[in-house]
Structure formats: structure tokens, C-alpha cells
Amino acid sequence: MKLKIAIQKSGRLNEQSLKLLKDCGISIDNGRDQLKVNASNFPIEVLFLRNGDIPQYLRDGVVDLAIIGENLLYEKGEDLPFVERLGFSKCRVSMAVPKNEFYNSVDDLQGKKIATSYPNTVKKFLKENKVEAELHIISGSVEIAPNIGLADAICDIVSSGSTLFKNNLKETDVILKSEAVLATSPKLSAENTQLLQKLQFRIQSVLKAKESKYVLLNAPNDKIDEIISILPGMKSPTLLPLAKEGWSSLHTVIQQEKFWEIIDELKLAGAEGILVCPIEKMVI
Numbered sequence: 560m561k562l563k564i565a566i567q568k569s570g571r572l573n574e575q576s577l578k579l580l581k582d583c584g585i586s587i588d589n590g591r592d593q594l595k596v597n598a599s600n601f602p603i604e605v606l607f608l609r610n611g612d613i614p615q616y617l618r619d620g621v622v623d624l625a626i627i628g629e630n631l632l633y634e635k636g637e638d639l640p641f642v643e644r645l646g647f648s649k650c651r652v653s654m655a656v657p658k659n660e661f662y663n664s665v666d667d668l669q670g671k672k673i674a675t676s677y678p679n680t681v682k683k684f685l686k687e688n689k690v691e692a693e694l695h696i697i698s699g700s701v702e703i704a705p706n707i708g709l710a711d712a713i714c715d716i717v718s719s720g721s722t723l724f725k726n727n728l729k730e731t732d733v734i735l736k737s738e739a740v741l742a743t744s745p746k747l748s749a750e751n752t753q754l755l756q757k758l759q760f761r762i763q764s765v766l767k768a769k770e771s772k773y774v775l776l777n778a779p780n781d782k783i784d785e786i787i788s789i790l791p792g793m794k795s796p797t798l799l800p801l802a803k804e805g806w807s808s809l810h811t812v813i814q815q816e817k818f819w820e821i822i823d824e825l826k827l828a829g830a831e832g833i834l835v836c837p838i839e840k841m842v843i
């Protein structure tokens with residue numbers, strides 16, 4: 560009994576997918592050019608594959624799981640389920656046209672030429688908007704297409720927007736937002752579903768820890784109640800007496816994004832020596 564997980568052989572998702580497995584305590588020693596590796600301490604085999612091939616492998620049950628972009632599921636695997644969002648490789652799939660081109664609405668794409676590596680995504684978008692356009696399917700460097708006269712518009716992945724900017728294009732419509740997900744095969748066996756649950760538990764502990772911070776601070780005892788009222792969602796923080804008479808140390812876990820919102824309030828309320836530490840795993 561062993562799970563087979565596909566991850567991208569090389570490219571945007573490869574490094575962070577491997578890091579996630581490592582953070583889950585799964586050791587894989589992928590020697591150079593090895594396309595199939597067994598973990599030494601978890602019943603899982605990692606297959607390094609081309610991104611675009613992965614949906615079909617999932618469908619056929621050749622692999623049980625895969626780490627892929629949600630956008631690829633939308634393009635090639637709408638029938639395939641996913642069980643976790645993994646929080647990395649966040650991007651969107653968008654339409655774009657030359658910066659100086661007049662663009663009011665999607666109707667302006669009527670009869671135009673659109674270059675893309677994601678034909679099904681574009682077809683769905685055009686159909687929903689009742690627009691007919693001509694597709695040019697290319698496998699990369701899509702943003703160059705309008706500049707070389709190949710197309711009037713493009714549909715591609717946008718993250719920082721710098722590739723669009725450098726190619727004098729403007730984003731006009733966001734078709735979908737995406738991040739890496741853990742997708743599953745519809746043919747997953749009952750035994751492997753159990754293993755998947757084990758893996759998911761580990762992934763959730765890692766993800767939860769990433770979004771949380773362990774905060775320690777010192778404060779005079781008469782300020783502790785006020786400080787606790789500022790801390791979001793805290794039921795019962797740990798309180799320890801300091802050697803200094805009348806002072807305590809307060810320990811708590813808060814969401815990283817909340818921390819910056821409340822730091823000034825904490826200081827104003829009398830908190831001192833505030834330490835913010837990363838959490839490696841969080842088991843709930």
C-alpha cells in the first residue's frame with residue numbers, strides 16, 4: 560500500500576512542492592534526473608512529471624495525488640477533485656490587450672485573434688460572454704504575440720504583472736484566480752484514501768503553522784486584562800510571573816496578518832519586549 564503523488568518535474572511548482580513534503584516530515588532523496596522516488600519514512604512514491612500531463616494521469620489512476628495549479632484543473636481537469644489549497648504559486652489567468660488599444664468590455668474581443676496556452680479556459684470565457692474569436696494556441700512567451708502581429712489579445716498567467724507591463728499590455732479581465740492545490744484521482748482506493756487523510760493532516764498542520772505566530776510579551780500585571788482584550792480570538796493566553804515584581808510574561812498564538820494591525824495598540828497598552836516567533840507545526 561503506497562500513495563503515488565505527481566509533482567512538477569521542473570518549473571514554478573517544483574521547489575515548493577518538494578518543500579511542502581519535507582515540511583510534512585517526508586524525506587525524499589531525489590537524485591539527479593530520477594523521475595520516480597520512494598520516500599524513506601512515509602508510504603509515498605513521488606513521480607516527477609510535466610505539468611500538462613498530470614490531469615490525465617490522475618484521471619487514469621496512474622497517480623493518486625498531484626500538486627498542481629488550480630488553473631490547470633480548470634483548463635484540463637474540471638472533472639478532477641482537489642482536497643487542499645496549498646497557499647503557494649498564487650496567480651490569476653487573465654485576458655490582456657495592448658496598452659494603447661481601446662477596450663471597454665469583453666464584447667470588444669468579437670472577431671479578434673487571441674493567443675494563449677490555455678485554449679479551454681479561453682473558450683469557456685468566450686462562450687459565457689457570447690463572444691466569437693479566433694484562437695492561436697502557443698506554448699509559451701504568449702505576451703509577445705500582440706507585438707509580433709500574431710494576435711490582438713492574449714490570455715495568460717499574471718502574477719506581479721511585470722511581464723504584461725514589459726510587453727506593453729494591460730490586463731482587461733481576470734478569468735480565474737489560482738494557487739497550488741492537492742488534487743486527487745477519482746480512482747483512489749479505500750486504503751489509499753486513509754493514507755491521504757494522514758498526509759492531509761500533516762499538510763494542514765504545516766499550513767496552519769505558517770499563518771500563525773507565537774507571540775511573547777512582558778507587561779505590568781494591571782495592564783494584562785487590557786492587553787488580552789486586544790489580542791484577537793484569544794481565549795486563555797499563558798501567563799507567567801516575571802522575576803520583576805508586579806510584571807508578567809504573556810504567551811499567545813496569533814494570525815500573522817493580524818499582528819501588524821494590533822502591534823501599536825499592544826505597545827500603547829503597556830506591552831514591552833514583544834517577541835514574534837515562527838511556529839513549525841501546529842496540531843489542532
Ligand SMILES: Nc1ncnc2c1ncn2[C@@H]1O[C@H](COP(=O)(O)OP(=O)(O)OP(=O)(O)O)[C@@H](O)[C@H]1O
Binds near residue numbers: 568569609630716737
Ligand atoms: N508567474 C507566476 N506566478 C505564480 N504562479 C505561477 C506563475 N506562472 C505559473 N504559475 C503557476 O505554476 C504552474 C506551473 O507553471 P510553469 O510555468 O512552471 O509550468 P508549465 O509551463 O505550466 O508546465 P510544464 O511542467 O509542462 O513546463 C502554473 O500552472 C500556475 O499555476
Ligand SMILES: O=P(O)(O)OC[C@H]1O[C@H](OP(=O)(O)OP(=O)(O)O)[C@H](O)[C@@H]1O
Binds near residue numbers: 571701720722
Ligand atoms: O505577472 P508576472 O509576475 O510577470 O508573471 C507572469 C508570467 O509568468 C509565467 O511565465 P513563466 O516565467 O513561467 O514562463 P513560461 O512562459 O515559459 O511559462 C506566465 O506565463 C507569465 O508570462
Ligand SMILES: [Mg+2]
Ligand atoms: Mg510558465
